[in-house]
Amino acid sequence: xxxxxxxxxxxxxxxxxxxxxxxxxxxxxxxxxxxxxxxxxxxxxxxxxxxxxxxxxxxxxxxxxxxxxxxxxxxxxxxxxxxxxxxxxxxxxxxxxxxxxxxxxxxxxxxxxxxxxxxxxxxxxxxxxxxxxxxxxxxxxxxxxxxxxxxxxxxxxxxxxxxxxxxxxxxxxxxxxxxxxxxxxxxxxxxxxxxxxxxxxxxxxxxxxxxxxxxxxxxxxxxxxxxxxxxxxxxxxxxxxxxxxxxxxxxxxxxxxxxxxxxxxxxxxxxxxxxxxxxxxxxxxxxxxxxxxxxxxxxxxxxxxxxxxxxxxxxxxxxxxxxxxxxxxxxxxxxxxxxxxxxxxxxxxxxxxxxxxxxxxxxxxxxxxxxxxxxxxxxxxxxxxxxxxxxxxxxxxxxxxxxxxxxxxxxxxxxxxxxxxxxxxxxxxxxxxxxxxxxxxxxxxxxxxx
Ligand code: 5AD
Ligand code: SF4
Numbered sequence: 001x002x003x004x005x006x007x008x009x010x011x012x013x014x015x016x017x018x019x020x021x022x023x024x025x026x027x028x029x030x031x032x033x034x035x036x037x038x039x040x041x042x043x044x045x046x047x048x049x050x051x052x053x054x055x056x057x058x059x060x061x062x063x064x065x066x067x068x069x070x071x072x073x074x075x076x077x078x079x080x081x082x083x084x085x086x087x088x089x090x091x092x093x094x095x096x097x098x099x100x101x102x103x104x105x106x107x108x109x110x111x112x113x114x115x116x117x118x119x120x121x122x123x124x125x126x127x128x129x130x131x132x133x134x135x136x137x138x139x140x141x142x143x144x145x146x147x148x149x150x151x152x153x154x155x156x157x158x159x160x161x162x163x164x165x166x167x168x169x170x171x172x173x174x175x176x177x178x179x180x181x182x183x184x185x186x187x188x189x190x191x192x193x194x195x196x197x198x199x200x201x202x203x204x205x206x207x208x209x210x211x212x213x214x215x216x217x218x219x220x221x222x223x224x225x226x227x228x229x230x231x232x233x234x235x236x237x238x239x240x241x242x243x244x245x246x247x248x249x250x251x252x253x254x255x256x257x258x259x260x261x262x263x264x265x266x267x268x269x270x271x272x273x274x275x276x277x278x279x280x281x282x283x284x285x286x287x288x289x290x291x292x293x294x295x296x297x298x299x300x301x302x303x304x305x306x307x308x309x310x311x312x313x314x315x316x317x318x319x320x321x322x323x324x325x326x327x328x329x330x331x332x333x334x335x336x337x338x339x340x341x342x343x344x345x346x347x348x349x350x351x352x353x354x355x356x357x358x359x360x361x362x363x364x365x366x367x368x369x370x371x372x373x374x375x376x377x378x379x380x381x382x383x384x385x386x387x388x389x390x391x392x393x394x395x396x397x398x399x400x401x402x403x404x405x406x407x408x409x410x411x412x413x414x415x416x417x418x419x420x421x422x423x424x425x426x427x428x429x430x431x432x433x434x435x436x437x438x439x440x441x442x443x444x445x446x447x448x449x450x
Contacts, residue, residue: 002040002118003033009057010047012244013175013204014081016138016155017107018045021080023140024111036064041076041114043100046083048170050346054083058095065097076100076117080110082174088128103128104160104175108137135160135179139189143196150197152397152427158186158228159205159212164247166274167285167352168317168345171206180205180212180224183231190232199427200240200266200395201232208243209250226254233262239429240395240412241265245272245312249287251296260303267304268414271296272312276331277324280317283356290331297335308338308413315372316345316365318356325368332375338383338415339440340376344369377439384415384437391433392417394444396425411442419444 004025008018021043022032033039042064047053061077068075078100079091085103092098099117102110106127113125138157143150159180162172190201205211212224219227232241241264246255248271259265271293275281278289300307313328332340344365347354394409400418401408407421409430418441419432432444 001029001031003031003038004041004043004114005033005036005039006043006045007036007060008045009053010045010049010082012155012202013157013206014045014047016157016204017081017104018043019142019155020138020140020157021045021107021110023142024108025114026142027140028111028115037067037071039068039075040072040118041078042068043078043080043110045081046079048082048086048174048348050343051348052346057083058091061095061098065095069097074118074120076114078102078110078114080107082170085128085174086170089126092124092126099124101126101128105129105131105134108134130176136181136185139185141193141196143193143198150427152198152395153200153202154193154198155202155204156186156189156193157181157205158203158208158243159210162206163210164207164249164287165285165352167283167356168314168348170348170351173350175206178207178210178213180215183212183216183224183228186228187231187235190238191235194235194237197427199238199429200242201238203228203232203241203243205243206245207247207250209246209255222254223250223252225250226258229258229262229265233264238264242268242414244270246270247287248273248293248296251300253299256296256299256303259300259307266412266414267307268309268412269300269307270310270312270414273331273335274312274314275317275324275328277327280320280324280327283319283353284314284317285352290327293331294334306413308411308415309335310339310341310414311335311337312341312343313372313376314343314345315368316360318345318353318360319358320345320360320368325372329372329375332372332379336379336383337376338413339380340372342369342373342376380440381437384440384442387415387434387442388437389434391431392442392444393429394419394432396421396428396430398426399423415442416440417442417444420446 036042046057077098080102084101116122161176161178216224392411394417396409400406408418435445436443
């Protein structure tokens with residue numbers, strides 16, 4: 001049977017989509033290849049959020065195409081995901097070796113398209129149409145990792161799309177309008193995962209706090225998203241629940257209260273703030289103020305004082321003044337994020353921000369990016385250092401990515417902890433004393449494990 005190489009760019013949603021495609025292909029008998037130049041099928045699952053991600057995927061495909069086509073005339077070369085959706089056929093015009101383009105609502109069709117291309121039944125497939133119900137099609141999992149060992153954690157896609165239309169963001173155009181799966185469907189997928197050894201699920205969507213707003217709605221003062229968390233929480237054998245990404249707008253009191261009430265809901269939150277300036281938040285069409293964001297953080301910390309909070313920030317949005325940038329710096333100091341992903345603004349075509357006045361010079365964006373990153377690192381280092389001496393529960397996920405001789409897991413606050421231990425700890429919840437802190441990593445004292 002043919003072998004498939006898949007490379008994923010971008011967010012966890014993309015990782016999850018790639019996993020589902022891989023699982024479908026493996027179920028049909030395909031094998032997974034580690035080297036694109038030895039594969040029969042090369043799929044790049046692309047990201048459009050920033051131009052750099054698009055350029056990387058295009059560069060990779062053109063490199064693979066030039067090497068592979070001469071060796072394997074019949075190889076299938078495909079783009080999937082957000083760039084496939086937004087550019088469609090244009091990608092084949094640009095890279096004529098590419099013969100497959102699969103949009104964001106068509107991942108479940110990838111296997112059929114590949115089969116028909118390999119069999120010579122079609123020469124080119126571009127499938128980027130909208131498809132009703134496609135949000136419920138990302139459900140197959142490939143839990144066996146490269147080491148044949150079962151995964152302990154898993155992503156579960158709960159919804160697709162976003163209706164927020166932040167002025168910088170391409171996602172509403174590449175992923176479409178919000179569509180949610182049913183609670184029963186999601187719970188049943190989570191149950192299957194738990195039966196296969198998964199202990200922790202991360203509920204995924206572009207804007208998970210909008211989950212089921214139209215399809216399910218509020219009940220007893222609880223949003224559909226909180227109802228979903230409650231239902232997943234009921235699953236025996238599931239130890240931990242996380243989600244990403246929420247929107248600050250959706251952080252109602254019902255969700256804050258859920259953190260206090262539902263012990264499986266881990267005390268960590270990735271809440272994208274984007275900017276600390278009210279003027280800027282307005283231009284970004286974010287739908288909250290700096291004060292409201294700070295209030296959410298205060299409320300969460302009142303319920304779970306040890307909660308780990310991370311965020312996304314954009315620097316260099318059109319017209320960003322020195323004052324507005326300073327407001328973002330001061331917000332970071334005020335909140336003390338565990339970590340923040342700081343992005344340089346990237347113009348995305350057809351978004352409102354692309355047409356805004358005063359696009360900032362590259363050098364200024366670089367300068368602000370470096371300055372904010374240094375501040376974020378400094379704050380994070382202090383927070384991580386403060387954990388030393390504490391005993392924390394970690395869920396052991398497998399060998400450390402940096403040093404295979406050690407094991408690693410995550411605290412409930414979502415900090416990575418590395419410790420000396422063997423495979424027998426995989427999947428276990430262990431209490432570990434933190435003996436030192438490195439760069440966004442903690443090191444545990446293995447003595448306590450004996
Ligand atoms: N430029 C830079 N960063 C962006 N993001 C989204 N769109 C853009 C853009 N045009 C960032 C936001 C978002 C994260 C996933 O990517 O911070 O939260
Ligand atoms: Fe993009 Fe805004 Fe939707 Fe997030 S909430 S996916 S930044 S439009």
